[in-house]
Each structure stands twice: as structure tokens, then as C-alpha cells.
Amino acid sequence: MASIEPFDAVDLIKTKRDGGTLSTPQISWLVDAYTRGYVADEQMSAMTMAIFLNGMQPQEIKDLTLAMIATGETLDFSGLSKATTDKHSTGGVGDKITLPLAPLVASFGVAVPQLSGRGLGHTGGTLDKLESIPGWRAKLSNDEFMRQLEEVGAVVCAAGAGLAPADGKLYALRDITGTVEAIPLIASSIMSKKIAEGTASLVLDVKHGSGAFMQDPVRSRELAEVMVRLGNDAGTRTVALLTNMHVPLGLAIGNANEVRESVEVLAGGGPADVVELTVALAREMLALAGLPDADVESALADGRAMDSWRAMISAQGGDPDAALPTARETQVVTADRDGILVKQEALPFGIAAWRLGAGRARKEDPVQHAAGIDLHAKPGDTVRAGQPLFTLSADEPERFARALEALDGAWAIGDPGTPVDDGGPLIAGRVE
Structure with missing residues (x-):
């Protein structure tokens, strides 16, 4: 005899x-009935739209997050000899920060368990970037994962299906029902996985601006506040930095070229904005792990972070x-006049890189690791007519026309004194 369910989905909707x-x-x-298949996709679609339109109370968001965690396993790092800390970014264009950050933090004897994903749409996934390194593999067994955390400190690998499986099911549904941007659903999605991951502390990089998932700075702060509260309520010490994604981060957008740029940062060089954000996030992570006075810059300068990267x-x-x-x-695009580069909008550059083959439209699509864009100037730089502004790279030359279409109006050169549209400071605030 079928068991009688305690609630009716239609009443809750x-x-x-x-x-x-x-x-x-x-x-x-x-959440449990949806994961079991008792509540149908059509019913959960109606519920996510109701949440999108009406929001949720803080207690409801907390309950949703904990219910999603309860549908799967949780990791336990209590057997490690090191403190654990992690970072999550809401993603953007040229956001390769995990690559230099994880080994940098690990070089201080702290474990960084980075369970990452693949990119969909214009934001590249960390695993896609790392898979451009010959031989590197994203899948690790639990034993390999724990051993590497103990011995190397930094692990970036694919998250198993066992963590918050309700989230995987719900995420796919939100994607096709126009409910991705609901703050309660974003916050519970991110934090259910991160809390289930079992790290003792977490630093969130919540972005705003053209290339961000949440473009409005006010909404991005609201998302950060909800996520920080969820983490701290669940016993994961959590802080967030609010960062600017109006302009692409660094000079490389793609996969292999972002790895190359990350290695430059680990070698003590690299673009100033990538270094600034890597150092700021590392300081936050190390402070939460009990090392508030760690000299982060010296670990980049003296090769310790690079040794940690090579080991990882x-x-x-x-x-x-x-x-x-x-x-x-x-294909190189050059400046058509002398002046100041006053605009370089992140989202169109992300879409252009995606059209060159650096991203995917569907989960099963392959990415072209060498495809992408290298920037030769950033907003505020003085440029001369004929000077290269950016280089497009692709394996198929027929991709260039559609990529350039995406970039129409995305950059501009102005006269000296023209205001530069860069979205403001790189780090706009902090939430704890």
C-alpha cells in the first residue's frame, strides 16, 4: 500500500x-518529495516562480538550504591535521582567481577543498580551465581527495553527485523556467553545496556589474548578506567581498590563456587587478583559518605559492x-584613433569568447581550450591609432565574425579627460 504523504504540493504552491x-x-x-520524484517538475516549476515573484522569509531560506543538504551526503574534514577554508565566486568574465588562490592559501599549511563545476554560457568553469593542462584530471576518489588535502593542501576537483542532489535537480529546472535570478534560490543553491562540503570557513566573492550574474550592486549586496547569514547559521564561518565585474578581470578570457595568466600571478607577476583580488581573498581565507597576519604577497614573490601550484x-x-x-x-583588433580606452564592457567580451568556442551552450558540449580573447589594454590606458586592443583566438576562423558582432559597441576610445566607464573600485565592500 502506498504511504500517505503528509502534505499536498498544490496547497503549498x-x-x-x-x-x-x-x-x-x-x-x-x-524538497525531499521533489528529489524522490513524488512532486512533479511542473509543480516545482510553479513553486520556483511563486518564490521568484514573492520571495522568502529568512527562516524559509534557511529551511530550504538545510532541506537541500539533507537530500545527500556531507563531507567531514575533522580527520585532517589542518584547518579548512574555501572560496566561492558568483562568476564572471576572466574570473580565474581560484587557480592562483587555492595554492597560495595552501602554501600557508591550510587545506583548500575546492569542489568546482564546469562553465555554462559566458562564464567559464574552473574545471574547463584546468583541463587545458595536459594530463590533469578533475575526477578524484574520496581517498585521493583526502590524501591530497593532507599532503598538498589544495584540491580543485569535480563535485560528486552526492552533495545536495536536490540542488542539481532544482538548478536544471530553474535554468529552463526563467527563475535563475531569485535570491532565495541562488543563495540556497550555492550554500547548500558549500555547507555540505564541510569546510570550516568560507569566503564569498559576490560580483556586480556588466559581466556578473547579479548585475545590480544593491541586489548583489542583498545576495551576499543572505549567503553570509546562511553560512554562519550553519556553523560555517562566512564572509563576503563585493567585487566589480563591469570590466573583464585580468587580460585573458578563455581557458588555456587564463591558466597562463594564473601562472604569471603565481610567479610574482600578472595583471594588477588579478593580483589585488587574489591577495584580498587569500587574506580573508587565512584570517578565518586562524592566520590573520599571514604575509600573502611574500608567498607570491618567493615561489612558495608556485611550488604549491606545481604540487597541486x-x-x-x-x-x-x-x-x-x-x-x-x-585575429587582432586595433585602435582606430589616438585617445584613452574609456569602455570595455565585460558581458559582450564574455559572449564573444563563448562564440569563439571557450564556453558551451549545453552541459554535454565540449569546450575549445585554446579559444578566447587576450586584451592588450584596459580602461584608462592611453592608446595610439593602429595599436592592438585585443586578439581573438579560435580553431575555426568562421567563428570570428559572430564574436566581433557581440563586441560591437562593447569598447570605446575617448579624448583625454573623458570619464572612464570602469564600474568603480575592484573591491566595493565587505559583508560579515
């Missing part, structure tokens, strides 16, 4: 549709000395 509040048992049941890549089968893939075709 109507409650939320009419602006009501769901109780802890109702939310727990809903080698442990996952990668060759840190191997040549990275390069594209068969390139």
Missing part, C-alpha cells in the same frame, strides 16, 4: 503564490611544465 510563509516541515517535505597540478596527473594549447587562428 497556493500558499506561496498568495504570499504566505511555508513551515519548516512543509519545506523539508517539499602534479597530484591530479597534470604536467605543470607542459605547453598549453594554442589556437590555430587569431
Whole structure:
């Protein structure tokens, strides 16, 4: 005989549709019943739209997050001899920060368990970037994962399906129902996975601006506040930095070229903005891990962070000395006049890199590791007529026309004194 369910999905949908509040048992049941397949996709679609339109109370968001964690396993790092800390970014264009950051933090004897994903749309995934290194593999067994955390400190690998499986199901549904941007759903999605991951502390990099998932700075601060509260309530010490993604981060947008730029940072060089954000996030992570006075810059300058990177890549089968893939075709775009580069909008550059082959439209699509864009100037720089502004790289030359279409109006050169549209400071605030 079929067991009798304690709630009716239609009643819960109507409650939320009419602006009501769901109780802890109702939310727990809903998430579990959806994961089991008892609540249908059509019903959960109606619920996510009701949440999108009416929002959720803080207690409801907390209940939703904990219910999603309860659908799967949680990791336990209590057996490690080191403190654990992690970072999550809401993503953007040229955001390769995890690559230099994880080994930099690990070089201080702290464990960084970075369970990462693949890119979809214009934001590249960390795993896609690392897979441009010959031999490197994203999948690790639990034993390999724990051993590498103990011995090397830094691990960037694919998250198993066992962490918050409700989130995977719900995320796919939000993607096709126009409910991705709901703050309660974003916050519970990110934090259910991060809390289930079991790290003792977490630093969030919540972006705003053209290339960000949440473009409005006010909404991005609201998202950060909700996520920080969720983390701290669950016993994961959490802080957030609010950062600017109006302009691409660094000079490389793609996969292999972003690895190349990350290695430059680890060698003590690299673009100033990538270094600034890497150092700021490392300081926050190390402070939460009990090292508030760590001299982060010296670890980049003296080679310790690079040693940590080499150990991390080698442990996952990668060759840190191997040549990275390069594209068969390139096209250079030059300045049409003398002046100041006053605009370089992140989103169109992200879409252009995606059209060159650096991203994917569907989860199963391959990425072209050598495809992407290298910038030769940033907003505020003086340029001369004929000077290269950026180089497009792709394996198929027919991709260039559509990439250039995306970039129409995305950059501009002005006269000296023209205001520069850079979205303001790189680090705009902090939430704890």
C-alpha cells in the first residue's frame, strides 16, 4: 500500500503564490518529495516562480538550504591535521582567481577543498580551465581527495553527485523556467553545496556589474548578506567581498590563456587587478583559518605559492611544465584613433569568447581550450591609432565574425579627460 504523504504540493504552491510563509516541515517535505520524484517538475516549476515573484522569509531560506543538504551526503574534514577554508565566486568574465588562490592559501599549511563545476554560457568553469593542462584530471576518489588535502593542501576537483542532489535537480529546472535570478534560490543553491562540503570557513566573492550574474550592486549586496547569514547559521564561518565585474578581470578570457595568466600571478607577476583580488581573498581565507597576519604577497614573490601550484597540478596527473594549447587562428583588433580606452564592457567580451568556442551552450558540449580573447589594454590606458586592443583566438576562423558582432559597441576610445566607464573600485565592500 502506498504511504500517505503528509502534505499536498498544490496547497503549498497556493500558499506561496498568495504570499504566505511555508513551515519548516512543509519545506523539508517539499524538497525531499521533489528529489524522490513524488512532486512533479511542473509543480516545482510553479513553486520556483511563486518564490521568484514573492520571495522568502529568512527562516524559509534557511529551511530550504538545510532541506537541500539533507537530500545527500556531507563531507567531514575533522580527520585532517589542518584547518579548512574555501572560496566561492558568483562568476564572471576572466574570473580565474581560484587557480592562483587555492595554492597560495595552501602554501600557508591550510587545506583548500575546492569542489568546482564546469562553465555554462559566458562564464567559464574552473574545471574547463584546468583541463587545458595536459594530463590533469578533475575526477578524484574520496581517498585521493583526502590524501591530497593532507599532503598538498589544495584540491580543485569535480563535485560528486552526492552533495545536495536536490540542488542539481532544482538548478536544471530553474535554468529552463526563467527563475535563475531569485535570491532565495541562488543563495540556497550555492550554500547548500558549500555547507555540505564541510569546510570550516568560507569566503564569498559576490560580483556586480556588466559581466556578473547579479548585475545590480544593491541586489548583489542583498545576495551576499543572505549567503553570509546562511553560512554562519550553519556553523560555517562566512564572509563576503563585493567585487566589480563591469570590466573583464585580468587580460585573458578563455581557458588555456587564463591558466597562463594564473601562472604569471603565481610567479610574482600578472595583471594588477588579478593580483589585488587574489591577495584580498587569500587574506580573508587565512584570517578565518586562524592566520590573520599571514604575509600573502611574500608567498607570491618567493615561489612558495608556485611550488604549491606545481604540487597541486602534479597530484591530479597534470604536467605543470607542459605547453598549453594554442589556437590555430587569431585575429587582432586595433585602435582606430589616438585617445584613452574609456569602455570595455565585460558581458559582450564574455559572449564573444563563448562564440569563439571557450564556453558551451549545453552541459554535454565540449569546450575549445585554446579559444578566447587576450586584451592588450584596459580602461584608462592611453592608446595610439593602429595599436592592438585585443586578439581573438579560435580553431575555426568562421567563428570570428559572430564574436566581433557581440563586441560591437562593447569598447570605446575617448579624448583625454573623458570619464572612464570602469564600474568603480575592484573591491566595493565587505559583508560579515
